[in-house]
Amino acid sequence: MKIKNWQFHPCGNFRERYAQELRIFETDFGRLWLGIGILALFGIVPWIFSPYMIYIFNTIGIAAIAVIGLNILIGFTGQISLGHGAFFGVGAYAAAILATTLNCPFYLSIPAAAVITAMVGMVFGTPSVRLKGLYLTIATLAGQFIIEYILLRWESLTKGTMGMILPKPAILGWELTGDRAFFFMIFACLIMMTWFAVNLIRTKFGRAFIAIRDNDRAAEGMGIPIFRYKLLAFGISSFYAGFAGALYAYYSVSITTEPFTLSLSVEYIAMVIIGGMGNITGSIFGAIFITGLNEILRWLTELLMNMGVVGSSGLNMAPLREFTFGLAIVLFIIFEPRGLAEVWRIVRSSFRLWPFSY
């Protein structure tokens, strides 16, 4: 291809058709860089990093899938869910139950778990079907507690406090073990789910979600059945949470009800806000930021303990984490409500015309 045919960034807004507005890649360079990025992700990253780093990447990947789902709900439809921690748990348990009792292979049980989670989510979404405003938030708060209770008490199915152990995922007699194998699986899923989400927003469904977020009355006036679309957004969002939960279950091999609490829900909300509400790539930034913050905090507390500044029992990790997440949410809302995605956009656009800026 001759360089003449390549599209460069125009020095202004010369868009003539709506389709140009909807394009994901402004220029072919974007596509090229994405291709290079994906190649590097699969070709270089798993081979040069230590297993512990790959474990962190995998955690980020799983969180990113759940956060993309939550962002479709919060960022694009304007509804808050405080129950995504529990929905993540539903996905994990659904996958575990399918894998142990029905001997489902992982490539069936993960999507099935996601569908089950979507249905469970929609049960708690139905109250919002009748109501405007933020009733969905309250209904999902109830969902969080009810699901936590069911997961703990339905012992014949979930084994209660004992937890469940999953078999190793296998495809055609080849077992996926170790962080590296999971790295490929998780990031392939993440790319697929990101691709789906980015394109969903460009369809009539995505436009309807955005219309509901911006002004529900106007949306209804234009003939969008808002309650049906809200429920759909909620279903899709829980589908993502369930998918991520199922991946988490396979990755961590044994699961208990412990991690799926309200603070996990708040953690996901923090990722959405920090990454940028209404921005799919932002969700990935948010997942990276919060997981990174977690690791830094862990490293810092260990450092302080080794230095003897605080006693080994003097500083508890959990409250410090909670405080930092809260602080991060608050600071981002006040100073950069559009999140890291906006920061990234500003940085990029200031480099775009470098060294010949306007």
Next chain:
Amino acid sequence: MDFFIQLLVNGISIGFLYGLSAMGFVMIFKSSSVLNFAHGELLAFGASLFLALITWAQLPLPAAFLATLAGCFALGFLIERVFLRPLIGEPLIFVIMLTVGLAAMFKGLLLLVWGGNLHTFPDFLPEAMGIDWGIVHVAPVYVAALVIGLIFLSLFGLFFKYSSQGIYMRSVADNQRAALSLGVHVKRVFALSWAIAALVAGMSGIVLGIINGVNVHDLSAIGLKVFPVVILGGLDSIGGAIIGGLIIGLLETFTGGYISPGLRDVVPYLVLVVILLVKPYGLFGLKEIERV
């Protein structure tokens, strides 16, 4: 029968406390239609401050009580000034997310200071305040809660109905922009409503602390239990908060007593889902009717 009556009395007492805690929540919702997810942390802040004042600073009780109320009032004012003022005019979703963030922040901070253990107040209410009618026994603290609750209920009723500030608050809740353009001092309204809500929350925190002891986890959980209460009573009705609290309290104690103690903490949320499905505006809430 004795068991039943004891459960009934317990339920009413606990329910009244829920109602009292919910009042501050309704106050904020009524004036700014913000769901305050940090309400439990405000309760915990009040209780911890009181605890610090009487155990560390060794203040006499009335002084400690008044100082706590003043501290909570100041905290509410500060929250508004530092965190919420930059968000005036922003979409509501940001403000609600902010309270989620504030909740995590305060909870972490209180846990860092106090730890997750249970602290108890020294017993100071006179035994004579308690009610003892044969089989029915009401502890003094519940009587105190009842008295405080009734005083504040009537005060708030009068405040919202007759005082100009109360009417401003209602106008801001209804439509922030319209209120702004009609010359209502929205900032002052917010500051005042957060300060009053924090004050009420702090007081409920003290009462709850006397009964159950001060535990940050428990108190912030009560802050979330406010949601079933206010949804049942109607989100913007202060009287409804008390009635809702009573119903939820009774339901909790009866399930705990007759069915299973484990189900006790989940029942309010089950009720919440049912209410949202059947009667979403609650018993006394304002119905919003919109036609397109």
